[in-house]
Amino acid sequence: MINRFSSSGCSLTPCYDNPSAITHYTFEAVCGKYRDNTSYVKAAGLAHELKNPLTTVKGFIQLLEPELIKMGKQQQAEILIEEIDRATQLINTFLDVHKPNASKKPFPLHKIVKNIPAIFEGEAKIRGIALTETCEQEDIMVAGHSDQIKQVLINLIKNALDAIEASGPRNNGLVHLRMYRNQAEAFISVEDNGPGIHVQQLNALFLPFYTTKQSGTGIGLTICKNIIEDHGGRIGVESTPGKGTTFTLSLPLHTKES
Ligand SMILES: Nc1ncnc2c1ncn2[C@@H]1O[C@H](COP(=O)(O)OP(=O)(O)O)[C@@H](O)[C@H]1O
């Protein structure tokens, strides 16, 4: 497993031409260039204003929550509220680029992994793609920002769904999320049976603004890499064109001594 990250060739985390160009995870990593001009101010203004409709939507969902519970949709109601809180938190992080990161806290990684299929229930169904999950061990604790790790998984799964969909109509699309551990690290893999990625493209995947999608931003994987590295972990990819792609991330386990 370790080799997946450290061997040469296409399976290791792509190397940058200038690795020092991208440092720790903050939105500064991808938006920092805006800070020299008014675009950053505009982006910050937009981010700030986005919080208002989010608050309105959250208020209405809270109002509707009892009805949703009566309909047997309590889990969906909780996810809606959690996702709105997550979006608000992302905006706050963007607006807080100058502040040092809040201190990292231990959290149960398996809880996040187990919740992910429910987040994508609607989207996967609409796209006709099955999303499955296996947690090989429970009680896996890591230290960090659980919201950010969730953001990484959401980005990886969204990419997998996009890739399967882009490969054309089919009825066997599958994304599988798997969590396991060894003595020192927890691993999460996101495997899809999409079109795969050509070896020439692998090195560009984690570069800011690299995208093959018409409406893509190309910053999702850059953010994922920065978040994982900021947590002391690694992220890598293996892909076979025509068969599919697996992104795997590792995070150091939190122990009482750590
Ligand atoms: N699971 C996947 N299968 C195939 N290609 C992928 C997969 N995940 C990412 N990619 C490729 O990596 C590119 C960059 O992804 P990302 O940084 O998330 O930006 P975006 O999703 O906006 O394009 C995608 O445009 C796509 O070409």
Ligand SMILES: [Mg+2]
């Ligand atoms: Mg993406």
